[in-house]
Amino acid sequence: MSGLALENVTKEFGSFTAVKNVDLTVPHGTFVCLLGPSGCGKTTLMRMIAGLDLPTGGAIKLDGTDITRVPTHKRELGMVFQSLALFPHLSVGENIAYSLRIRGTGKEDQKKRVDELLSMIHLPGYADRPVSKLSGGQRQRVAIARALAISPKLFLLDEPLSALDAKLREAMQVELRQLQQRLGITTIVVTHDQREAMTMADTVVVMNGGEIRQAAAPVEIYRRPADTFVADFIGMTNLIDFTTDSAGRVTVLGTAVEGLAAPGGLARGVLSVRPEDVHLTAPGPGAIAARVTFIRDLGGTIETFVEAGDKQIVAVSMPNARPDVHVGQEVGIRLSPEACVVLKS
Numbered sequence: 001m002s003g004l005a006l007e008n009v010t011k012e013f014g015s016f017t018a019v020k021n022v023d024l025t026v027p028h029g030t031f032v033c034l035l036g037p038s039g040c041g042k043t044t045l046m047r048m049i050a051g052l053d054l055p056t057g058g059a060i061k062l063d064g065t066d067i068t069r070v071p072t073h074k075r076e077l078g079m080v081f082q083s084l085a086l087f088p089h090l091s092v093g094e095n096i097a098y099s100l101r102i103r104g105t106g107k108e109d110q111k112k113r114v115d116e117l118l119s120m121i122h123l124p125g126y127a128d129r130p131v132s133k134l135s136g137g138q139r140q141r142v143a144i145a146r147a148l149a150i151s152p153k154l155f156l157l158d159e160p161l162s163a164l165d166a167k168l169r170e171a172m173q174v175e176l177r178q179l180q181q182r183l184g185i186t187t188i189v190v191t192h193d194q195r196e197a198m199t200m201a202d203t204v205v206v207m208n209g210g211e212i213r214q215a216a217a218p219v220e221i222y223r224r225p226a227d228t229f230v231a232d233f234i235g236m237t238n239l240i241d242f243t244t245d246s247a248g249r250v251t252v253l254g255t256a257v258e259g260l261a262a263p264g265g266l267a268r269g270v271l272s273v274r275p276e277d278v279h280l281t282a283p284g285p286g287a288i289a290a291r292v293t294f295i296r297d298l299g300g301t302i303e304t305f306v307e308a309g310d311k312q313i314v315a316v317s318m319p320n321a322r323p324d325v326h327v328g329q330e331v332g333i334r335l336s337p338e339a340c341v342v343l344k345s
């Protein structure tokens, strides 16, 4: 297969396992984000892909060749880290041309490539500027151009945008994704920011405790989370315990969800219901009894918090579908079966 393949990759530090039996294929030309909470093993996995750390088990293959023990400088990688590590005493052009110069590329070819990369990152004519005079976003682009100068087989970025302010960061996410698509370069980004992962990736790899919990397209991760960890980690969700009644119907908070059956005769478990799928209605038969406790109007969306039994549930609506309710009001909740993801507890 062309692309990257991780086969049963494990990393132990003494008795602690930071990465456990990771299997992952990254087809050529795709964009993968490793996403997860602090300490879940993202950076450790990335460092092994980069050749900066050796796995204690498993194999790493690039275009079918085992590179597990190939040193970093022979892997044809482009890397960008959070610190950027630009050379402050060199100009923009010298920074970008650095790896070309080391490889003995001729002066003319270096200049041609630098100009090409500068126009690609929307900084034409910046070659002679000192990097110290650039803004944060411009430095970011220069670090990206420097990593791409050798036309690497694999482009690796570890939290590349986390030093930027929120607005610039969002703009750079779109820019980075467009650049990757134009070049068709296989790219892996480590991030703990789910919005960033959802913006850029073909495949989001959600990790926890050194393991992959789910690897899938962003929408799939959001709509069909594999377990309660993924459901809770990605976006907002309501996790509600259910039991199955004698007729096999899923019952939550004392009310059966019409049309929903638990797969494999699961006797109990958890429903994940996104807030935009929670519909508030009048109380009555077939509706879960609830009471409005708080309303948060964020301008673009309205969040209505209700209490049902001892459970807090949040419903989100757009301003043009604002629920006509007030705090303290008794309401009903109806869950449509297609909006519920049935998970093991």
Ligand code: ATP
Pocket (backbone or CB within 6 Å): 013, 016, 018, 036, 037, 038, 039, 040, 041, 042, 043, 044, 045, 192
């Ligand atoms: P963050 O988002 O905070 O950077 P991460 O998901 O990238 O977290 P890692 O840096 O991969 O997490 O660390 C995973 C676990 O492995 C952590 O518990 C960390 O303390 C541990 N770890 C990482 N490097 C070493 C090391 N050299 N020696 C011992 N333990 C380590």
